[in-house]
Amino acid sequence: MAxxxxxxxxxxxxxxxxxxxxxxxxxxxxxxYEALTIDRVxxxxxxxxxCVYNYFRNKQELIQYVFERIVEPAxxxxxxxxxxxxxxxxxxxxxxxxxxxxxSSHRGLFDFLFRDPVVRQLCYESQRKKDAxxxxxxxxxxxxxxxxxxxxxxxxxxxxxMIIGAIQFVIERQLExxxxxPAxxxxxxxxxxxxxxxxxxxxERVEVQQ
Amino acid sequence: MAxxxxxxxxxxxxxxxxxxxxxxxxxxxxxxYEALTIDRVxxxxxxxxxCVYNYFRNKQELIQYVFERIVEPAxxxxxxxxxxxxxxxxxxxxxxxxxxxxxSSHRGLFDFLFRDPVVRQLCYESQRKKDAxxxxxxxxxxxxxxxxxxxxxxxxxxxxxMIIGAIQFVIERQLExxxxxPAxxxxxxxxxxxxxxxxxxxxERVEVQQ
Amino acid sequence: MAxxxxxxxxxxxxxxxxxxxxxxxxxxxxxxYEALTIDRVxxxxxxxxxCVYNYFRNKQELIQYVFERIVEPAxxxxxxxxxxxxxxxxxxxxxxxxxxxxxSSHRGLFDFLFRDPVVRQLCYESQRKKDAxxxxxxxxxxxxxxxxxxxxxxxxxxxxxMIIGAIQFVIERQLExxxxxPAxxxxxxxxxxxxxxxxxxxxERVEVQQ
Amino acid sequence: MAxxxxxxxxxxxxxxxxxxxxxxxxxxxxxxYEALTIDRVxxxxxxxxxCVYNYFRNKQELIQYVFERIVEPAxxxxxxxxxxxxxxxxxxxxxxxxxxxxxSSHRGLFDFLFRDPVVRQLCYESQRKKDAxxxxxxxxxxxxxxxxxxxxxxxxxxxxxMIIGAIQFVIERQLExxxxxPAxxxxxxxxxxxxxxxxxxxxERVEVQQ
DNA sequence: TATGAATGAGCGTTCATTCAT
DNA sequence: GATGAATGAACGCTCATTCAT
Numbered sequence: 010m011a012x013x014x015x016x017x018x019x020x021x022x023x024x025x026x027x028x029x030x031x032x033x034x035x036x037x038x039x040x041x042y043e044a045l046t047i048d049r050v051x052x053x054x055x056x057x058x059x060c061v062y063n064y065f066r067n068k069q070e071l072i073q074y075v076f077e078r079i080v081e082p083a084x085x086x087x088x089x090x091x092x093x094x095x096x097x098x099x100x101x102x103x104x105x106x107x108x109x110x111x112x113s114s115h116r117g118l119f120d121f122l123f124r125d126p127v128v129r130q131l132c133y134e135s136q137r138k139k140d141a142x143x144x145x146x147x148x149x150x151x152x153x154x155x156x157x158x159x160x161x162x163x164x165x166x167x168x169x170x171m172i173i174g175a176i177q178f179v180i181e182r183q184l185e186x187x188x189x190x191p192a193x194x195x196x197x198x199x200x201x202x203x204x205x206x207x208x209x210x211x212x213e214r215v216e217v218q219q
Numbered sequence: 220m221a222x223x224x225x226x227x228x229x230x231x232x233x234x235x236x237x238x239x240x241x242x243x244x245x246x247x248x249x250x251x252y253e254a255l256t257i258d259r260v261x262x263x264x265x266x267x268x269x270c271v272y273n274y275f276r277n278k279q280e281l282i283q284y285v286f287e288r289i290v291e292p293a294x295x296x297x298x299x300x301x302x303x304x305x306x307x308x309x310x311x312x313x314x315x316x317x318x319x320x321x322x323s324s325h326r327g328l329f330d331f332l333f334r335d336p337v338v339r340q341l342c343y344e345s346q347r348k349k350d351a352x353x354x355x356x357x358x359x360x361x362x363x364x365x366x367x368x369x370x371x372x373x374x375x376x377x378x379x380x381m382i383i384g385a386i387q388f389v390i391e392r393q394l395e396x397x398x399x400x401p402a403x404x405x406x407x408x409x410x411x412x413x414x415x416x417x418x419x420x421x422x423e424r425v426e427v428q429q
Numbered sequence: 430m431a432x433x434x435x436x437x438x439x440x441x442x443x444x445x446x447x448x449x450x451x452x453x454x455x456x457x458x459x460x461x462y463e464a465l466t467i468d469r470v471x472x473x474x475x476x477x478x479x480c481v482y483n484y485f486r487n488k489q490e491l492i493q494y495v496f497e498r499i500v501e502p503a504x505x506x507x508x509x510x511x512x513x514x515x516x517x518x519x520x521x522x523x524x525x526x527x528x529x530x531x532x533s534s535h536r537g538l539f540d541f542l543f544r545d546p547v548v549r550q551l552c553y554e555s556q557r558k559k560d561a562x563x564x565x566x567x568x569x570x571x572x573x574x575x576x577x578x579x580x581x582x583x584x585x586x587x588x589x590x591m592i593i594g595a596i597q598f599v600i601e602r603q604l605e606x607x608x609x610x611p612a613x614x615x616x617x618x619x620x621x622x623x624x625x626x627x628x629x630x631x632x633e634r635v636e637v638q639q
Numbered sequence: 640m641a642x643x644x645x646x647x648x649x650x651x652x653x654x655x656x657x658x659x660x661x662x663x664x665x666x667x668x669x670x671x672y673e674a675l676t677i678d679r680v681x682x683x684x685x686x687x688x689x690c691v692y693n694y695f696r697n698k699q700e701l702i703q704y705v706f707e708r709i710v711e712p713a714x715x716x717x718x719x720x721x722x723x724x725x726x727x728x729x730x731x732x733x734x735x736x737x738x739x740x741x742x743s744s745h746r747g748l749f750d751f752l753f754r755d756p757v758v759r760q761l762c763y764e765s766q767r768k769k770d771a772x773x774x775x776x777x778x779x780x781x782x783x784x785x786x787x788x789x790x791x792x793x794x795x796x797x798x799x800x801m802i803i804g805a806i807q808f809v810i811e812r813q814l815e816x817x818x819x820x821p822a823x824x825x826x827x828x829x830x831x832x833x834x835x836x837x838x839x840x841x842x843e844r845v846e847v848q849q
Numbered sequence: 850t851a852t853g854a855a856t857g858a859g860c861g862t863t864c865a866t867t868c869a870t
Numbered sequence: 871g872a873t874g875a876a877t878g879a880a881c882g883c884t885c886a887t888t889c890a891t
Contacts, residue, residue, distance in 0.1 A: 022854095046881065057857065058857080059855070059858095060855050063855075064854095162417050171409060171412055173388060174385040174386070174387055178383060179377065182380050198377055198378075206413060207413055208369065208370065208415055209369050256865080258864075267874055268865090269867080269872070270872055272867080277865075277866075278864095278866090438874090442875095445875085466859080467861060468860080476876070477878065478862090478878080480876050480877070482862070483876075484875095487861075488862090578839055579838065579839050580837045580838065580839055581839040590805070591832055591833075592805075594804040594805040594806070595800070595801035595802075595804040595808075596804070597804055598803060598804020598807065599801060602774075618793070618794065618798075622798055622801055622833065622836070623837055625838055627781070627798060628728075676886080686851080687851060688852085688887090689852055689887090689888080690852070698887090
């Protein structure tokens with residue numbers, strides 16, 4: 010087993026990785042993925058360019074680390090929500106609130122997670138082609154809801170896409186406009202629209218449904 | 220007022236800008252934003268690289284021009300839809316179908332329009348002038364619907380964001396997965412969800428609404 | 430057919446390639462292969478680094494160009510010597526003199542031609558695995574000599590290696606020591622040793638031969 | 640004179656230098672000169688990178704040390720051969736066999752010793768001190784042979800160069816082609832060519848000689 | 850003395866931009 | 871106005887060297 014010195018070193022190395030990852034995250038959030046260069050990350054982390062390569066073999070590994078370290082916790086929380094023994098409605102609400110809160114506090118990550126081709130490839134690989142996890146999560150909750158009789162979507166995957174797209178775009182707009190409305194309230198609004206629809210007259214809905 | 224020679228010159232210049240913009244658009248659709256280099260645009264337009272700079276001060280200006288040229292036709296159609304003397308429901312359906320069809324047939328443009336950081340920054344300026352075009356359009360239709368009593372959204376701008384986000388993400392996923400479902404049907408599905416919601420039991424909705 | 434402007438441009442481009450190739454050659458001769466960086470070549474050619482890439486797609490292409498443009502003429506001369514309808518002895522003398530004179534006036538090229546792994550690979554590819562050309566040339570002359578009864582080597586390929594190794598090393602030493610003995614005389618000396626051997630007593634030779 | 644502690648320290652330092660040099664040698668033989676990085680040497684030696692710099696001021700000094708350590712055993716053997724009280728012919732044969740065997744069993748070293756520009760530059764200095772070791776050795780044996788009347792070379796140094804160049808190139812080709820012919824036989828072949836020459840007709844030799 | 854994290858110059862390469870023609 | 875060669879800053883990455891511990 011590792012002695013004290015070694016454990017200390019490992020801890021320091023881990024802290025450095027975290028610090029660099031954090032710097033990368035900040036660059037990502039402030040300047041977007043295109044501006045995520047090793048130089049800028051190093052600058053942001055207050056270290057030299059070469060030093061980054063003491064902790065990450067290459068840029069891809071850094072990106073992967075950021076993805077895993079930063080996004081995976083949210084995904085894990087999503088898994089916990091999915092694993093609960095409760096109704097789909099409650100799960101859906103929890104999922105929406107969780108992702109909304111999560112991405113509200115991590116500007117730029119949504120893009121990074123869902124848009125960047127490199128990240129997308131890494132997601133696929135690390136998730137063993139399970140389909141993009143978040144989409145899959147929402148889809149499964151919706152399917153559960155359908156079988157419980159509380160949701161009525163014909164194509165759960167498609168609706169999952171709509172929900173994620175809506176969450177993402179709403180958050181981005183908010184961040185862009187510099188507004189800072191409470192995440193809770195925004196999540197509520199999204200849930201309301203997706204659950205009840207905007208139509209004032211419920212009967213119309215039945216007709217469309219036929 | 221400009222004399223004939225000058226007008227002729229302006230016309231020619233405008234045609235050149237159009238040609239270059241079209242070339243840029245084609246590069247964008249075929250190879251994506253990362254491959255949008257001045258070299259390739261010039262090549263595609265059949266002119267020299269330096270010539271591009273006779274019509275656009277820099278790449279950013281070209282991108283801005285492309286952005287405006289891309290949205291223009293769709294935006295004009297949107298304005299026509301908005302100007303119709305019909306109900307908000309019909310207008311909304313038309314808008315969704317229009318944008319869905321538009322972006323379905325312009326692969327990669329949505330990303331370019333709404334995601335690229337450079338474009339996004341430029342959009343601010345353009346959109347500040349244009350009153351946040353698409354969002355504004357949807358928002359106004361929704362507001363009309365509310366006053367007509369057919370829609371029940373408390374914050375029309377926010378719902379407009381959700382709709383656009385959903386449209387965009389659905390289209391992107393489709394393109395990414397290589398699927399090619401009919402735009403009409405997809406638009407229908409989005410309208411259905413956004414109008415009627417997913418909740419199977421209308422009564423729940425009333426409660427949430429209170 | 431190309432008009433005058435275009436032909437002029439082609440000529441200029443060709444001159445640039447030549448100039449850059451020449452610069453590369455000089456770097457090669459003065460500092461060796463390890464120092465052959467694009468920066469240095471550009472510097473030597475009096476142009477910017479990026480400009481090199483207007484004429485060569487990458488470093489490998491530049492190296493290949495240098496090889497083809499600089500070494501191939503010698504190889505062609507070798508082919509002409511081989512094609513002559515004369516005795517192997519005359520051919521051998523011509524070959525040795527040609528290579529000796531050639532490499533005497535192109536310091537560092539021998540290394541570049543026979544030692545560098547990249548060049549070696551390019552040679553192989555461009556010569557379609559014909560075997561390193563020069564070795565093959567010498568080997569064939571020796572074989573001809575054996576069949577003519579003027580040479581007595583049991584393994585022509587091995588002797589070809591010895592001759593080339595000797596030529597190369599002698600030239601290098603000379604260049605390194607800054608000596609400038611006439612190439613003609615040096616070639617003579619090599620031919621003498623390889624043809625007659627150093628043994629003072631011919632009879633010894635017969636014994637070894639048995 | 641140094642006290643015991645100091646001598647002990649010197650001994651330890653010498654052992655470290657040896658170990659590092661050995662590690663460098665192994666890297667050299669296994670991966671070639673391009674892969675000879677301080678990191679790899681330290682790794683191979685089982686010490687830290689920084690520690691290398693406690694024993695060698697820089698990479699160049701390490702290379703120089705390796706060079707000297709490489710040649711040393713062969714050189715010592717060469718000196719023993721030279722010191723024998725026997726004829727030049729026997730000495731030459733011994734020398735050729737020794738070097739051939741030596742480099743045959745140390746893949747890649749010849750290149751390192753005689754070809755690498757850094758080493759070459761360092762060799763100058765080392766060899767100026769040591770009087771161009773191997774070349775000098777061969778040269779002296781040849782000179783002895785001339786005075787004994789068994790060799791007939793006009794310029795012993797030049798012939799020494801030829802022999803070394805031939806040995807080196809033959810070995811390299813063998814290694815490159817992956818062949819593994821017995822060193823003894825190869826040495827024999829080289830000796831045969833250099834002693835007796837390739838000319839089938841001894842009389843020709845006399846003519847050339849005149 | 851030994852360590853290995855940190856450094857920074859340098860590598861091959863790309864590309865927006867300039868400018869003499 | 872049109873050209874395209876030239877530029878130079880920037881990219882991801884490597885590695886000899888330094889230095890606080």
